Amino acid sequence: MESTVPHFSGKTGVSAIRRKKRNKYSALLWMLIPGLIYFFVFHYVPMYGVVIAFKDFKITQGIMGSGWAGFKYFAKAFDDPHFLVVIRNTLIISLYKLIFGFPAPIVFALLLNEVTRAPFKKVVQTVSYLPHFISWIVLGGIVISFFSMDGPVNWGMKLLGFEPVLMLADDRYFRSVLVVTDIFQSFGWGSIIYFAAIAGIDYQLYEASIIDGANRLQRAVYITIPMLVPVIVIMLILRMSHILDAGFDQIFNLYNPNVYNVSDIIDTYAYRKGLTEMEYSYSTAIGLFKSVVALVLVVSTNYIVKWIGGKEHTLW
Structure with missing residues (x-):
């Protein structure tokens, strides 16, 4: 009886195998195209504009027609005393958000993982994700109302016998408000990747630890957290790329001239210099430095x- 299995030999067999693999993944490769186009158009093509940082850019002359300025605008930035204040503010706000905001989704994921009631768990997860989808334009208005003189915060302070404080106009409290509202907006969404990592842990490890008499805290400390370490480290590395990104959308919608000395960051400073004062080369140099x-x-x-x-x- 002859075999019905196709026989491939030499180059013909290799080509057939390659064709089969190509056909298998062709749909996935086509799905990559929109994403590649997006990154090329909005992330790679604009990189040509970085040249402005090294030129005396004039709108009427264009990028190619404007004269070269070398490192003139970088030197100007570091000679500007306010730019050093801006760097300090950016680092302080970013470090506050890193210290208090980075662990928040990890702790939330660990705590919610211990909840055994599935319906309650799903409701809490869904509610925690919602602030991420609210624009800072809308959320900023809510925060301003919340911390206003007639808002819930000052109402509670009056009940406790304290004097009301306009926290968004007081440089003693403004950074704290930024950190708290940033955690509120991002901790739920940031916890998704940790929930996924926890779901991938082999449950047999927990069963073995239960047999050995480990309680919930011990299982979290000796199993869950060590298994999350690779994900935590990768997220920390990625977070470091945003150490000079203190949150333009949030600060731009919340700050005011009364708190410029503690809230003006690189992004807001570059925005004012570039779009308000039309110093395009200077603002581009600041952005490139960042x-x-x-x-x-x-x-x-x-x-x-x-x-x-x-x-x-x-990562690599």
Whole structure:
């Protein structure tokens, strides 16, 4: 009896296998095209505009027609005393958000993972995601009303016998409001990746620990958290690229001249210089400086993590 299995030999067999694989993944490859087009048009093509940072850009002359200025605008930035204040504010706000905001979704995921009632768990997850989908234009208005003199915060302070404070106009409280509202807006959405990582942990590990007498806290400390370490490290490396990105949308919708000395960051400063005062070359130089620092931080953090914990915990 003859075999019905097709026989491939030599180059013909290799070509047939390659054709079969190509056909299998062709639909997925076509689905990549819109994303590639998006990144090319909105992330790579605009990089040509970085040249403005090294030119005396004039709108009437265009990018190619404007004369070269070298590092003139970078020197101008570092000679500007207010720019150093802006860098300080950016670093302080970013570090506050990193210290208090980065662990928030991890803790939330660990706590909610211990909830056994599935309906309640789903409701809490859904509610926690909602602020992420609210624009800072809308959320900023809510925050301003919430912290106004007649808002719930000052109403509660009056009940407790304290004097009302306009926190969004007081440089003693403004950064704290930024950190708290940023955590409120982002912790639920940020926890999704940790929920996914927890769902991928082999349940047999928990069963074995239960047999050994481990309680919930011990299972979280000795199983869940160690299994989350690779994900946490990767998210930390990615977060380092935003260390000079203190949140333009949030701050732009909440700050005012009364708190410029503690809230003016690189993005808001570049916005004012570029779009309000029309110093295009100067604002581009500031933006390029921020991007270079972000790249250095990502590469350095990845190298340090590789040196400490091994290659399996890094991006490359």
